[in-house]
Amino acid sequence: MAQWKAHHRRICKAYNRYNISSEYQALSVNEKVDAVLLSQVLIQLYPNDQFDLTPSTDGDPLAATFSDLLESSAQVDPPPLCRTSKSAAVPRDTIRKIFSRFGNNNFILHSHLNTYAHGVYPMASRFFNHSCTPNCVAKYIIAPQQVVKMELVALHNIAAGDELTIPYLDPALPYETRQDALQSNYGFQCACQLCIFQGRIQPIPPLPSTLPETSHLWDRLRAFVDSMGDSQDNPLVFAISEELYPFLNDTCLPDLSEQFTRSSHEGEFDIAILTGKRLLALYRMIYPRNFPQIGMHALELAKTAWNAVVTMEHKADLSVVQSFADEARASVLIASRVLNNFGIEGDEGGPLEEIRILQGLLSEERALP
Numbered sequence: 275m276a277q278w279k280a281h282h283r284r285i286c287k288a289y290n291r292y293n294i295s296s297e298y299q300a301l302s303v304n305e306k307v308d309a310v311l312l313s314q315v316l317i318q319l320y321p322n323d324q325f326d327l328t329p330s331t332d333g334d335p336l337a338a339t340f341s342d343l344l345e346s347s348a349q350v351d352p353p354p355l356c357r358t359s360k361s362a363a364v365p366r367d368t369i370r371k372i373f374s375r376f377g378n379n380n381f382i383l384h385s386h387l388n389t390y391a392h393g394v395y396p397m398a399s400r401f402f403n404h405s406c407t408p409n410c411v412a413k414y415i416i417a418p419q420q421v422v423k424m425e426l427v428a429l430h431n432i433a434a435g436d437e438l439t440i441p442y443l444d445p446a447l448p449y450e451t452r453q454d455a456l457q458s459n460y461g462f463q464c465a466c467q468l469c470i471f472q473g474r475i476q477p478i479p480p481l482p483s484t485l486p487e488t489s490h491l492w493d494r495l496r497a498f499v500d501s502m503g504d505s506q507d508n509p510l511v512f513a514i515s516e517e518l519y520p521f522l523n524d525t526c527l528p529d530l531s532e533q534f535t536r537s538s539h540e541g542e543f544d545i546a547i548l549t550g551k552r553l554l555a556l557y558r559m560i561y562p563r564n565f566p567q568i569g570m571h572a573l574e575l576a577k578t579a580w581n582a583v584v585t586m587e588h589k590a591d592l593s594v595v596q597s598f599a600d601e602a603r604a605s606v607l608i609a610s611r612v613l614n615n616f617g618i619e620g621d622e623g624g625p626l627e628e629i630r631i632l633q634g635l636l637s638e639e640r641a642l643p
């Protein structure tokens with residue numbers, strides 16, 4: 275996006291032709307984003323017909339840092355690009371070299387966890403290694419007329435001298451999926467504590483097939499998570515007993531997440547709140563403390579519980595309605611703690627605003643007879 279602004283005029287005409295071309299249309303969504311970004315990087319790096327990768331003497335920090343980045347080991351052909359008259363002259367071999375650094379180093383920009391673009395942040399690529407148990411996360415500050423800025427948020431207190439790490443992918447993805455993606459996209463095997471732990475306990479049995487047994491295990495998980503408030507274990511998964519291992523089977527999280535989304539959209543409040551609470555326990559077990567996904571899900575759950583209050587207010591027992599309201603309060607508290615640590619991302623009407631509104635509604639609800 276930075277490049278987009280600076281080189282808007284140069285790329286714009288070519289872009290209109292490019293984005294209706296059949297070779298561009300044939301790309302997947304991700305490939306399209308990468309192709310556009312690579313096109314922009316080329317223009318930024320080679321505005322003056324200098325096509326070698328040595329840092330330019332005029333000290334463009336982007337170019338200098340970029341040329342220093344690690345190349346990917348995988349030989350992947352660059353996508354079809356949007357070329358201006360200048361960048362059309364960049365030799366194929368150079369493009370391939372840039373692309374090989376690029377795949378390794380590009381960041382997925384998101385706001386409130388919705389992905390909207392890919393970006394290259396060469397400094398961040400150099401300074402921050404990946405971990406599936408990171409102590410930091412990246413956020414992207416959007417402001418009108420400005421370059422999207424990356425900021426790092428510490429998830430908790432970090433001892434002096436500790437390495438700052440960020441997740442290059444979602445740590446709640448299954449162990450093997452993470453390993454494969456890190457290997458193919460970044461060329462390394464992850465040896466973080468979480469990967470070591472999950473690698474050690476493979477294969478992981480699935481959840482039991484009978485309902486009472488599964489419910490019992492979920493209760494155990496929730497009790498475990500609630501009891502670990504001040505624990506030094508971070509994430510809490512490092513302290514689970516063997517009976518809870520089935521929650522780490524690949525099928526568990528996607529199934530539950532799907533159930534929660536469906537039931538909450540369909541207004542099946544009992545199921546939505548039950549599955550939402552289970553999912554929250556799972557997230558609190560697997561993610562590091564204060565990881566933003568925990569807060570975003572807690573907010574979803576709080577909103578669902580509030581919808582239940584509003585819908586049931588005149589139809590159900592007061593005690594039922596009260597229990598939905600209590601659920602909303604408990605969840606919004608978690609959301610508030612986590613997302614206030616994460617902070618604003620610069621755009622309006624984000625989750626912090628929703629939390630404020632919900633807390634206002636819930637305090638009025640308490641005042642009802």
Ligand SMILES: *[C@@H]1O[C@H](CO)[C@@H](O)[C@H](O)[C@H]1NC(C)=O
Nearest residue numbers: 289290291292293294295299
């Ligand atoms: C091409 O780009 C224009 C302007 O950015 C956009 O409005 C349009 O939807 C794009 N068309 C396609 C086919 O992607």
Ligand SMILES: *[C@@H]1O[C@H](CO)[C@@H](O)[C@H](O)[C@H]1NC(C)=O
Nearest residue numbers: 400401402403404436437438
């Ligand atoms: C990132 O990891 C590599 C390989 O383990 C290491 O050499 C490097 O120092 C680390 N970078 C930072 C900024 O700690």
Ligand SMILES: *[C@@H]1O[C@H](CO)[C@@H](O)[C@H](O)[C@H]1NC(C)=O
Nearest residue numbers: 476477478479480523524525
């Ligand atoms: C999850 O359970 C299924 C069914 O038993 C099994 O096939 C699969 O290997 C398990 N996954 C892991 C990661 O152990």
